[in-house]
Amino acid sequence: MPFTDHSDIYAAVHEKGINTVVRHLMRQRPSLFNYATPFFHQYPKLFCNPIEAAPTVLQAGNPLFTEVEPLPIYGAPIPIGVNFCLQLTDAEIDFHPGNIVRLPAELGKLASQHLAIRLKACVGLDCPPTEWIERMLPAIERLLVEQQKLAIGEVKEQTGSPRLSTGAVSDRGAAELAGPEARELFNSRSIVIRDDLGKLSVPARGIVVLPTRELTCFCLELFAVAHFEWGSVPGSTQPWLKTRLDGLEIVDLAPTPMENAIECYLSTVLRLGILPQVIVPMEKLIFDVTSVLEEQGLSVSQSITLQPAEVPADVPDNPAIEQDELRAFVRLKITGGS
Amino acid sequence: MADMTLAISEATFQKSFDTMIKNIRWEAQDSTDWGAFSAGYHVKGHLQGGSIDLRADNTLRVDEVDIRWDMLEFTLGLDIPKICVGGGCIDLPWPLPDLCLPEFCLFKADPDVSITVDLSPFVAQEVSFEGGIATRYYDASQPPPAGFDPCALLRDVLVNNSIIDPFPANNQWHVYIIPGTVDIDLFDFADIVGDLIENALTAAVTALIPGGWVRDLLLAIIGSVADLIRWVLDIPDEIDEWLSDLFNVSFGLLDLLVQVVLTFFGVCVPVYRIDDPFPVMDAKTTTALRLDQAPVTLVPVALPVRNLNVAITDLELVLQADIGA
Numbered sequence: 001m002p003f004t005d006h007s008d009i010y011a012a013v014h015e016k017g018i019n020t021v022v023r024h025l026m027r028q029r030p031s032l033f034n035y036a037t038p039f040f041h042q043y044p045k046l047f048c049n050p051i052e053a054a055p056t057v058l059q060a061g062n063p064l065f066t067e068v069e070p071l072p073i074y075g076a077p078i079p080i081g082v083n084f085c086l087q088l089t090d091a092e093i094d095f096h097p098g099n100i101v102r103l104p105a106e107l108g109k110l111a112s113q114h115l116a117i118r119l120k121a122c123v124g125l126d127c128p129p130t131e132w133i134e135r136m137l138p139a140i141e142r143l144l145v146e147q148q149k150l151a152i153g154e155v156k157e158q159t160g161s162p163r164l165s166t167g168a169v170s171d172r173g174a175a176e177l178a179g180p181e182a183r184e185l186f187n188s189r190s191i192v193i194r195d196d197l198g199k200l201s202v203p204a205r206g207i208v209v210l211p212t213r214e215l216t217c218f219c220l221e222l223f224a225v226a227h228f229e230w231g232s233v234p235g236s237t238q239p240w241l242k243t244r245l246d247g248l249e250i251v252d253l254a255p256t257p258m259e260n261a262i263e264c265y266l267s268t269v270l271r272l273g274i275l276p277q278v279i280v281p282m283e284k285l286i287f288d289v290t291s292v293l294e295e296q297g298l299s300v301s302q303s304i305t306l307q308p309a310e311v312p313a314d315v316p317d318n319p320a321i322e323q324d325e326l327r328a329f330v331r332l333k334i335t336g337g338s
Numbered sequence: 339m340a341d342m343t344l345a346i347s348e349a350t351f352q353k354s355f356d357t358m359i360k361n362i363r364w365e366a367q368d369s370t371d372w373g374a375f376s377a378g379y380h381v382k383g384h385l386q387g388g389s390i391d392l393r394a395d396n397t398l399r400v401d402e403v404d405i406r407w408d409m410l411e412f413t414l415g416l417d418i419p420k421i422c423v424g425g426g427c428i429d430l431p432w433p434l435p436d437l438c439l440p441e442f443c444l445f446k447a448d449p450d451v452s453i454t455v456d457l458s459p460f461v462a463q464e465v466s467f468e469g470g471i472a473t474r475y476y477d478a479s480q481p482p483p484a485g486f487d488p489c490a491l492l493r494d495v496l497v498n499n500s501i502i503d504p505f506p507a508n509n510q511w512h513v514y515i516i517p518g519t520v521d522i523d524l525f526d527f528a529d530i531v532g533d534l535i536e537n538a539l540t541a542a543v544t545a546l547i548p549g550g551w552v553r554d555l556l557l558a559i560i561g562s563v564a565d566l567i568r569w570v571l572d573i574p575d576e577i578d579e580w581l582s583d584l585f586n587v588s589f590g591l592l593d594l595l596v597q598v599v600l601t602f603f604g605v606c607v608p609v610y611r612i613d614d615p616f617p618v619m620d621a622k623t624t625t626a627l628r629l630d631q632a633p634v635t636l637v638p639v640a641l642p643v644r645n646l647n648v649a650i651t652d653l654e655l656v657l658q659a660d661i662g663a
Contacts, residue, residue, distance in 0.1 A: 003343065017341025020661040302361075334353055
């Protein structure tokens, strides 16, 4: 059967092709899929999943991840953070019939004209060693007393030590207060930490990053089912192409009420926050060939446009999700002229 | 199943072809003066008729496109040197006035003689051709063929004259149009005669009958008779084209010569090139990747293209490609 039996022009992309493109994107722009604190420049082996980058990326010295601030320790008298990383390690799409993404039982079997998406994300979070916490604790307590931030309220004790405040000066003061171990922690301009991994120096940006030996990693898999549909938008006279989320499931998250709550929140974010922003009006899907020809210096007396084949007059679904492909059917319309 | 498929129906080709035929018009004029002689032209033309047919043997055929001349004027001029008689004055002594003789000049204009001939009613061409589309992979790492390479010679000439870009240092997919048979009728006898008869009869009827249904009826009959004459006179050419198509060779010295030249170009010069890998995201400089806002220039994202293929069936043209791993 010819491809164009229901339209003038037919275009299709196979799920295998889309997934291959995603893999290329992950290898050639890894910074779009990996987020971590600058610490990981020195210790890339601590990533939950090794980052596979294309040789061109490595040769160009492109960053393998996007730098983010350390995860803050809320309540501490000075800015303290812990290293972490977030990696999107897998992304797959599966057009009906489902044969790539094995959907969890909660989402059932992939229905006709639907697509499934599987995303796998891993998070690695530093858990500071107890001995470091105990070593820092005197300085933290001293700072809290100085700053009068204790739960019991104001304390009138005089320490006789220089008054401390946050910032570079307070770091030096804390070092004087807490002895040589803390001196290693709080250096005035940069934070120097000696641990089992060796000596590392992280430029100070007003935040103290706790030393990291290893990360605690966990991965979550997210499955989603969606479809396309044509619909109206109040106040608009033209049809709109919309992406609709049919279901979302995070696997192996417990307890179940928490899983349900997170899934519900993510679904709501997608349905009300993200997917409404990607609806497409019909006018954007009409390609004006006449103006393109005129730009090329060829003036035509007719109006020539490429526009989606009509549903259901021309085809039952457009775009259609079938036989592992996303398919679009296009009509060539020539009007006017003699 | 291919990763990407694009198909264009034969009806779309026909609609696009008809639109193109309706809208392609040209006009040019120029003149040159060599002193005693001058020459000029003013031509105006358009395309008419024709059809396009996709065929099951992976070829397409463009059939009987008429080249029509709305104006095909050629002008020759002759500038004869000016010849003057008379003139001049005779100084007479005072008090008599000077005596001036009248001057008469011949051949004062430039040109003095001009002949303009409009050949448009007597000249019409018709072109038919068929050909296929082929894709080939250009591996930049492969050395050029040993010995004399006529294709490389042709390409060098075209590159040196800035007609095409040189082959790059990276791999590419090349799309070629491989011409088959060509039929060019420099004088489309059937249409010339048909047009002359139709124009003459139409003018006569219009002069005799200013308007009304009788005139319209007669004009319709004249049109049909003219079409019949065109068809009958075109039978030898139809047979010629049919035989050319059957044996896949152009008959006639001009047709054969054009076919050879076009085949040479078709085999050697790609009409379209696709880089492999194909860039989908440009290189980008950003300050968003580092906390210290240091600019980073990201390399472009490119996809390897595999198995690019163009196939023609009797119903559609199908382009398919895979994305390499």
